[in-house]
Amino acid sequence: MSAIAFPAPDAGILARRDAILAGLSALVAPDALITSEDERRPYETDALTAYRRMPLAVVLPSTTQEVAAVLRYCAEAGVPVVPRGAGTSLAGGAIPQEDAVVIGVSKMNRILEIDYANRIARVQAGVTNLAVTGAVSADGFFYAPDPSSQLACSIGGNIGMNSGGAHCLKYGVTTNNVLGVTLVMLDGSIVDIGGGHLDAPGYDLLGLIVGSEGQLGIVTEATVRILRQAEGARPVLFGFPTSVEAGAAVAAIIGAGIIPVAMEFMDKPAIEICEAFAHAGYPMDCGALLIIEVEGSEAEMDAQLARIVAIAREHGVGTVKESRSAMETAAIWKGRKSAFGATGRIADYICMDGTIPTGQLPFVLERMDEIVKGYGLRVANVFHAGDGNLHPLILYNCNDPDEAQKAEQAGNDILKLCVEVGGCLTGEHGVGIEKRDLMTVQFNEADLHQQMRVRAVFDPRWLLNPAKVFPLEGRIAA
Amino acid sequence: MLHTPSTEAQACAVVASIVAARVPLAIRGGGTRTGLGRPDNAVSTLSSAGLTGITLYEPAEMVIGARAGTPLKLIEETLAERGQMLPFEPMDHRAVLGTEGEPTIGAVAAGNISGPRRINAGAARDSLIGVRLINGRGELVKSGGRVMKNVTGLDLVKLVAGSFGTLGFLTEVTFRVLPRPERVVTLIWEGLSDEAAVTLLSAALGSPFEPMAAAHLPGGIGADEARTLLRLENFTASVGYRAAELARLLKRHGRPELVEGRASETLWREVRDAAVFAGTQEAVWRLSLAPSHGPRATAAIARAVPGARWFYDWGGGLIWLAVPAEGDAGAAAIRAALKPLGGHATLVRAPDAVRASVPVFEPLAEPLMRVSAGIKKSFDPAGVFEPGRMYAGV
Numbered sequence: 029m030s031a032i033a034f035p036a037p038d039a040g041i042l043a044r045r046d047a048i049l050a051g052l053s054a055l056v057a058p059d060a061l062i063t064s065e066d067e068r069r070p071y072e073t074d075a076l077t078a079y080r081r082m083p084l085a086v087v088l089p090s091t092t093q094e095v096a097a098v099l100r101y102c103a104e105a106g107v108p109v110v111p112r113g114a115g116t117s118l119a120g121g122a123i124p125q126e127d128a129v130v131i132g133v134s135k136m137n138r139i140l141e142i143d144y145a146n147r148i149a150r151v152q153a154g155v156t157n158l159a160v161t162g163a164v165s166a167d168g169f170f171y172a173p174d175p176s177s178q179l180a181c182s183i184g185g186n187i188g189m190n191s192g193g194a195h196c197l198k199y200g201v202t203t204n205n206v207l208g209v210t211l212v213m214l215d216g217s218i219v220d221i222g223g224g225h226l227d228a229p230g231y232d233l234l235g236l237i238v239g240s241e242g243q244l245g246i247v248t249e250a251t252v253r254i255l256r257q258a259e260g261a262r263p264v265l266f267g268f269p270t271s272v273e274a275g276a277a278v279a280a281i282i283g284a285g286i287i288p289v290a291m292e293f294m295d296k297p298a299i300e301i302c303e304a305f306a307h308a309g310y311p312m313d314c315g316a317l318l319i320i321e322v323e324g325s326e327a328e329m330d331a332q333l334a335r336i337v338a339i340a341r342e343h344g345v346g347t348v349k350e351s352r353s354a355m356e357t358a359a360i361w362k363g364r365k366s367a368f369g370a371t372g373r374i375a376d377y378i379c380m381d382g383t384i385p386t387g388q389l390p391f392v393l394e395r396m397d398e399i400v401k402g403y404g405l406r407v408a409n410v411f412h413a414g415d416g417n418l419h420p421l422i423l424y425n426c427n428d429p430d431e432a433q434k435a436e437q438a439g440n441d442i443l444k445l446c447v448e449v450g451g452c453l454t455g456e457h458g459v460g461i462e463k464r465d466l467m468t469v470q471f472n473e474a475d476l477h478q479q480m481r482v483r484a485v486f487d488p489r490w491l492l493n494p495a496k497v498f499p500l501e502g503r504i505a506a
Numbered sequence: 507m508l509h510t511p512s513t514e515a516q517a518c519a520v521v522a523s524i525v526a527a528r529v530p531l532a533i534r535g536g537g538t539r540t541g542l543g544r545p546d547n548a549v550s551t552l553s554s555a556g557l558t559g560i561t562l563y564e565p566a567e568m569v570i571g572a573r574a575g576t577p578l579k580l581i582e583e584t585l586a587e588r589g590q591m592l593p594f595e596p597m598d599h600r601a602v603l604g605t606e607g608e609p610t611i612g613a614v615a616a617g618n619i620s621g622p623r624r625i626n627a628g629a630a631r632d633s634l635i636g637v638r639l640i641n642g643r644g645e646l647v648k649s650g651g652r653v654m655k656n657v658t659g660l661d662l663v664k665l666v667a668g669s670f671g672t673l674g675f676l677t678e679v680t681f682r683v684l685p686r687p688e689r690v691v692t693l694i695w696e697g698l699s700d701e702a703a704v705t706l707l708s709a710a711l712g713s714p715f716e717p718m719a720a721a722h723l724p725g726g727i728g729a730d731e732a733r734t735l736l737r738l739e740n741f742t743a744s745v746g747y748r749a750a751e752l753a754r755l756l757k758r759h760g761r762p763e764l765v766e767g768r769a770s771e772t773l774w775r776e777v778r779d780a781a782v783f784a785g786t787q788e789a790v791w792r793l794s795l796a797p798s799h800g801p802r803a804t805a806a807i808a809r810a811v812p813g814a815r816w817f818y819d820w821g822g823g824l825i826w827l828a829v830p831a832e833g834d835a836g837a838a839a840i841r842a843a844l845k846p847l848g849g850h851a852t853l854v855r856a857p858d859a860v861r862a863s864v865p866v867f868e869p870l871a872e873p874l875m876r877v878s879a880g881i882k883k884s885f886d887p888a889g890v891f892e893p894g895r896m897y898a899g900v
C-alpha cells in the first residue's frame with residue numbers, strides 16, 4: 029500500500045545526520061542511542077506494517093531529564109521527533125519518517141509507587157498496560173482500560189491514543205482513568221499536570237494531552253487510578269441467529285438499565301476465526317455472538333444474568349453458555365482478545381475502528397458487508413457492542429497491490445459511513461496516518477483550524493510527530 | 507448590553523461584532539453561579555437564554571444533547587421519565603452562592619460541575635461527549651459528537667469543560683447518561699474522628715462493594731455528632747447484600763445506621779450543594795487533594811485560620827471549607843497547607859474585594875500558565891470572553 033503520503037524529508041536534516049548524531053550522543057548513555065541500520069529497522073513501522081520509514085536515529089532515554097535534553101536538542105536543531113511506546117499502534121501513529129529522531133520510552137519501565145489508600149499507582153510511561161494490573165492484582169486491584177494488546181502496549185502509548193478495551197463500557201477509557209502526567213514539552217521544560225487528586229486547576233490540560241498522539245509533548249510518568257476487583261466475574265456467550273437480533277438485544281439490555289462490564293460482538297466469520305485459534309467453545313451454529321460479562325458475588329451474577337437471559341430470549345437467542353471455571357473464562361477472553369492476531373494467521377487484514385450510534389448497528393452492518401463485497405473482499409466483525417465501537421477486519425492479500433488498494437478504499441468507505449450515520453472515524457485506535465486524510469470528512473475547516481491552533485501552542489513548528497492526525501494540505505502554524 | 511440570540515447564526519454575528527469592537531464580554535446561562543471566579547469587568551453580556559431545547563435523546567444509546575440554555579431541571583426531568591440520569595450528580599450552587607434563577611446545562615459543561623458521584627462515575631467532563639461553541643473569531647467550532655468512544659483529533663471537549671466561558675460561547679452540549687439505580691441506601695456511622703472516617707471511607711472505596719459516594723461531616727456540621735456516609739446504588743438485592751458486607755468489613759468502626767428514600771436524598775443534596783455553608787458570612791473554599799491527606803490538610807488549616815469549619819466529600823479528597831471572610835480569606839494559609847500534600851484550592855464564595863485580590867483558582871506553574879495563556883489566545887485572540895475570570899490574563 030502506498031496511498032498515504034508522508035511529508036518530503038528535509039534534505040538539510042539528512043545532510044546533517046552525522047552532526048545530529050554527535051549532538052545526541054553527548055546527551056545520553058551510549059547504549060541509549062541507536063544509529064546502525066540493522067538496529068533501527070525494528071522502529072521503522074508499528075502495527076500498521078504496510079507503511080514503513082527508516083528514522084534518522086532512535087533514542088531510548090532512561091530518565092525524564094534525558095528525554096528533556098534530547099527534546100530540547102531536537103527542537104533547537106529543528107529536527108522532527110516521533111515519540112514511541114511499544115509500537116503497537118494500528119493507525120500508524122508511531123511510524124517514523126526519514127528526517128526524524130524516534131524517542132522511545134521503553135526503558136522507562138518502572139512502577140514508581142502504589143498507594144492503595146488513595147487507589148492510585150504512579151508509573152513510568154514505558155510500563156506495559158498489563159504490568160500495572162500485574163503489580164496490584166495480588167492485592168485484589170486492577171487498572172481498568174484493557175486494550176487487547178495489553179501485554180505489549182505501554183501506558184505512554186495508551187495515553188497517546190486514549191486507548192480503550194473490552195471492559196470500558198463500565199470503567200471508561202484511558203482518559204477516565206489517568207489522574208496525572210509528567211510531560212516534557214518541546215523546549216525541554218518538564219511539567220506535572222494533575223496528580224493524586226481529582227480535577228487539576230485551570231484548563232483541563234490533562235484531558236487535552238490524553239489522545240494527543242505524541243503531538244504535544246512526551247509523557248514520561250503517569251498517575252493512574254487502580255480499582256478493586258469485583259468479587260467475581262463471569263462471561264456468558266449468547267448465540268443469535270443474525271446480527272440484527274444481537275443488536276436489538278444490546279439496545280434492550282441497556283434500555284432495561286443494565287450496564288454489564290463488557291458486551292462484545294462477533295459475526296460469523298470472526299467467530300470461526302477466533303474459535304479455530306482459541307478453542308473457546310464459541311457456538312458455531314449462530315450468525316452473531318455476544319460475549320456479555322457480569323460481575324459481583326455469585327448471587328448477584330446469577331440475578332443479573334437472569335435478567336439478561338430473559339431479554340436475550342425475547343430477541344431470539346439460540347445458545348446461552350455460561351463460563352463455569354476460571355479456565356473457561358480465560359479461553360473466552362483469549363478468543364476475543366486475540367481476534368486480530370488470529371485473523372492475521374489466515375489473511376492480511378486492516379482493522380477499522382469507527383464508532384456509530386448503536387441504533388444504527390443493523391443498517392451499518394448490512395452496508396459494510398455490501399461495501400466490502402463491492403470490492404470483492406471479505407470482512408470479519410468484532411466490536412464493542414455496548415458503545416458502538418466497530419472493528420471490521422477487512423481481509424486481503426498484501427502481495428497483491430490491487431487488493432491492498434481495494435482494502436484501503438473499502439476501509440475509507442466504511443469510515444465515511446460511520447461519520448454519515450452520526451459516529452466518528454476512530455473510537456480508540458487514533459488517527460495516526462491511517463485516517464489523517466479523512467479528517468475533513470468529520471471536521472470542517474473551522475474545527476480543524478481550532479485544533480491546529482491549540483496544537484501550535486505546544487509545537488508551532490510542527491516538529492512533534494508531524495506526519496500524523498492533520499491532513500498535510502491546509503495546515504496552519506498558529 | 508445584553509444579547510440573547512436564538513440561533514447559532516445570530517450568536518456568531520453577536521460575537522463577531524463584539525470582537526470587532528473589542529468589548530469585554532460576559533457569558534451567562536442562568537446566572538446562578540455568577541459569583542464564582544474573579545469578578546469580571548465585562549460591559550456586554552451574551553446569554554444562552556434564547557438557545558433552549560433538547561436536540562437529541564436516545565435512551566438506548568445513553569446519550570442526550572441540548573442547546574446550552576436549556577434548564578438543567580428539564581434535562582434531569584426528561585431523563586428521570588426514562589429511568590436515567592446524568593452520571594456526575596451536578597451540584598446546585600444557588601444555596602451556597604445565595605443566587606436565584608435556573609441553572610443551565612451549558613454552564614454545567616462550562617463549569618465542569620460535578621457532585622458526590624464524581625469519585626466513581628467521573629466528572630462532568632468525563633460524560634461530556636460533544637460540544638458546539640463559538641470561538642473568538644466568531645466561528646462555530648464543533649468537537650466530539652454523540653458517541654461515547656471517540657478519539658478523533660484533539661479532545662477540545664475536555665478543554666472547554668471547566669473553561670467558565672473564557673474560550674467561547676457554547677451553543678449545544680451532548681452528554682452520556684446512565685440508568686438510575688433501582689435502590690439507593692446510605693450507611694451512616696456516628697462519632698468518628700476525621701482520621702478514622704477517612705480510613706473507613708478508604709477501606710470501603712477499596713472494597714469490591716462499589717460505594718458511589720463517600721463523605722464525612724464532622725461534629726457541628728449539620729448535626730452535633732460526626733457522621734460518616736457511604737452511599738450504595740444498585741439493583742435492590744445487590745444493595746441489601748452489599749450494605750451487609752460493608753457493615754461487616756467495617757465493623758471495627760461501629761455499627762452503621764441505614765437510611766434510604768427521602769432521608770438519604772436530603773443528606774446527599776446537602777453534601778453535594780455544601781448547604782451547611784448557605785447563608786453565612788463566611789468565605790467558602792473547595793479543596794481537591796489525595797483523600798488520605800484530607801485530615802492533615804484540615805488540621806494544618808485549623809491551626810492557621812481560627813474559626814475554620816469543614817466537611818469532606820469524595821472519600822476525603824474534596825474538602826469544603828468555610829473561613830471568616832477577612833483579609834485574604836485564609837488564602838495564603840490554605841495554599842501553604844496544601845503545598846507539601848499536593849492538590850489545589852478554589853475560592854468559591856467571598857466578597858468581591860477578596861475575589862479581586864486573591865487568586866480564585868490555584869496559581870499554575872509558569873510553563874502551564876504560559877500554555878494556558880496560549881490556549882486562551884488560540885480560541886479568543888482578541889481576549890473578549892470573560893477576560894480574567896479564571897486567571898489574570900486568561
Ligand SMILES: Cc1cc2nc3c(=O)[nH]c(=O)nc-3n(C[C@H](O)[C@H](O)[C@@H](O)COP(=O)(O)OP(=O)(O)OC[C@H]3O[C@@H](n4cnc5c(N)ncnc54)[C@H](O)[C@@H]3O)c2cc1C
Pocket residue numbers: 532533534535536537538539540541542543544554574575597599607608609610611612613614616617618619620670671672674675676677792852853854866867892895896
Ligand atoms: C472561579 C470560579 C470557581 C468556580 N468554582 C466552582 C466550583 O468549585 N464548583 C463548581 O461546581 N462550579 C464552579 N464554578 C462554575 C460556576 O458554576 C459558573 O461560574 C456560573 O456562573 C454558571 O451557572 P448558570 O447556568 O447559573 O450559569 P451562569 O452562572 O450564568 O454561568 C456559569 C459559568 O458558565 C459560563 N457559561 C454559562 N453558559 C455558557 C455558555 N453557553 N457557553 C460558555 N460558557 C457559559 C459562564 O461564563 C460562567 O462562567 C466556578 C466558576 C468560577 C469562575
Ligand SMILES: Cc1cc2nc3c(=O)[nH]c(=O)nc-3n(C[C@H](O)[C@H](O)[C@H](O)COP(=O)(O)OP(=O)(O)OC[C@H]3O[C@@H](n4cnc5c(N)ncnc54)[C@H](O)[C@@H]3O)c2cc1C
Pocket residue numbers: 074075110111112113114115116117118121122133153174175176177180181182183184185186187188189190191192193194241242243245246247248368369456457458493
Ligand atoms: C493486536 C492488537 C490489538 C489491539 N487492541 C486494542 C484495543 O483493544 N484497544 C485499543 O484502544 N487499542 C488497541 N490496539 C492499538 C494499540 O495497541 C494502542 O493504540 C496502544 O495504546 C499503543 O500503545 P504503544 O505503547 O504500542 O504506543 P505506540 O504505538 O508506540 O504509540 C502510539 C501513539 O502514542 C504516541 N506515544 C507513545 N508513547 C508516548 C509518550 N510517552 N508520550 C507521548 N506520546 C506517546 C506515539 O507517538 C503514537 O502516536 C491494538 C493493537 C494491536 C496490534
